[in-house]
Amino acid sequence: MQENRNLTALTGLFARAWHNEQYAVRVLEDDASRKLLTDAEYRAVGEHMTAGISFFAPQFSGTNEQALRLVATEYLCPSVLARAVFSEQALQTAAKIGTAQYLLLGAGYDTFPYRQPAFAKNMRIFELDRAATVQDKIARLARAGITPPENVQYLATDLTASGWEKVLHDNPAFDRAAPTFCSLLGLVYYLPTADFVRLLCTLQKLLCAGSSLVFDYPDANAFGAHAGIRAQKQAKLARAAGEEMHGGYSEQTLIRLLSDCGFRVYEHLTPDEITAQYFALHNRANPETPLRAFDNVNFCLAVRKE
Secondary structure, eight states: HHHHHHHHHHHHHHHHHHHHHOOOOSSOOOOOOOGGGOHHHHHHHHHHHHHTTTHHHOOOOOOHHHHHHHIIIIIHHHHHHHOOOHHHHHHHHHHHOOOEEEEEOOTTOOOOSSSOOOOGGSSSSEEEEOHHHHHHHHHHHHHHHHHOTTTTEEOOOOSSSSSTTTTHHTTTTOTTSSSSSETTTGGHHHHOOOHHHHHHHHHHHOOOOEEEEEEEOOOOOTTTSSSOOHHHHHHHHHHHOOOOOOOOOOOHHHHHHHHHHHHOOOOOOOOEHHHHSSHHHHHOOOTSOOOOTTEEEEEEEEEEOO
């Protein structure tokens, strides 16, 4: 399972690197992702995606380069790019009103700490993930010659295990009284509702009032007969990799769950809104390969209530 999780994270890393290399007008400026992949890994992921073109687009006819471009623009890039920008823009806003800490839960190979803008320099940044992923990321950074900034810490923990938050309680650098920004990007899909609620309630106790929480999540139709084609294929791929995706949430249900756990929704974006807000510039510059937000995926920014 851990190997599969790392493969999923590496595919996201590839998507960000590929997009950054292919386009001049980008959704996300990320020159660090490519450095964390070896040339062999970069080629291997690309070849793997190209080889799967018959699954992604059964009627496709074209070159390998065209096949990879189709898979990348339709499946790999949309959510990975847009949710990163959504989160980083929200973090910038939070910084203006005094947020002092940034928690990346399930940090994976997120590269924000290694391209952090001026507004993040005074924040304490904590990357939390399973030990194997943390160790692999540190090794990749060293291999790439990237020195972790002094404001970044790596904490090994399993977010699905009881008591995972102890690594923060025991860390003298983490201040529970300080406003904190917390990201859960790419995680909610894989959490049964009970685990998601448990995580929210843990965060409610861990974060002070005014702290922020950002995440992407599947809507109520994500895994049923009414799901979009891309969502259906994504669920099949996850299942084949041993990472079962779980039932999604209506906006009303999500609002209720968050409220019960001490959070209120501050911003909520649907696929059409995501496309309009984050892909418009790219799509005007690259009309032959437009990006559109992933089927049945919404973004949410919530705030810890008083």
